[in-house]
Amino acid sequence: MTEPLSDLYRSVLSQLGEDPGREGLLDTPKRVAKAMQFLTQGQHQRVEDVVNGAVFSSDNDEMVLVKNIEFYSLCEHHMLPFFGTCHIAYLPRGKVLGLSKFARVLDVYARRLQIQENLTLQVAQAIQDITDARGVGVVIEAQHLCMMMRGVEKQRSATTTSVMLGTFRESSATRAEFMSLIR
Numbered sequence: 001m002t003e004p005l006s007d008l009y010r011s012v013l014s015q016l017g018e019d020p021g022r023e024g025l026l027d028t029p030k031r032v033a034k035a036m037q038f039l040t041q042g043q044h045q046r047v048e049d050v051v052n053g054a055v056f057s058s059d060n061d062e063m064v065l066v067k068n069i070e071f072y073s074l075c076e077h078h079m080l081p082f083f084g085t086c087h088i089a090y091l092p093r094g095k096v097l098g099l100s101k102f103a104r105v106l107d108v109y110a111r112r113l114q115i116q117e118n119l120t121l122q123v124a125q126a127i128q129d130i131t132d133a134r135g136v137g138v139v140i141e142a143q144h145l146c147m148m149m150r151g152v153e154k155q156r157s158a159t160t161t162s163v164m165l166g167t168f169r170e171s172s173a174t175r176a177e178f179m180s181l182i183r
Ligand SMILES: Nc1nc2c(ncn2[C@@H]2O[C@H](COP(=O)(O)OP(=O)(O)OP(=O)(O)O)[C@@H](O)[C@H]2O)c(=O)[nH]1
Pocket: 075, 076, 077, 114, 115, 116, 117, 144, 146, 147, 150, 151, 152
């Protein structure tokens, strides 16, 4: 399954002026193909499948926050990594989501070619759809290798994106509670 992709990476090595026949590079096209398929596997996954029915009844309607979830993604402009942490909060309405599923949902959207803004929005909308929550807040803090290794070459800049849905959008108190909990 990785073979056509390996062949393409062998050509890429040649185009970059490398010798794909030298010892250190012999298995590289195969490894890169496998790595890239893993790093983009989210595009073939469905949120319903990773959630696996782990939605439970609960009368607790207070804020639930899963914070500091690390992720790695690939920017769709350069196919270079961006990575950081994601904080996901919601206000349940009769049902709660299994805690590990927040990380699984994040990875479905992170493991594909992305931009940080869309990743943030897609995670928020997915959590909203799955839980029918009164509101969802997602904040992502990330560093982009396309701004570090190349281009502007800025090592310390960090990008924060947020999406607030429902009560998180309407109520400044809810948003403030979320922000104070992730600080
Ligand atoms: N908004 C947004 N921009 C991103 C993200 N990842 C990368 N970019 C930007 O995408 C832009 C692409 O700009 P171009 O001018 O087309 O490409 P480029 O010549 O390689 O740009 P430089 O990075 O400035 O050298 C750059 O400004 C990147 O910083 C992201 O997640 N969100």
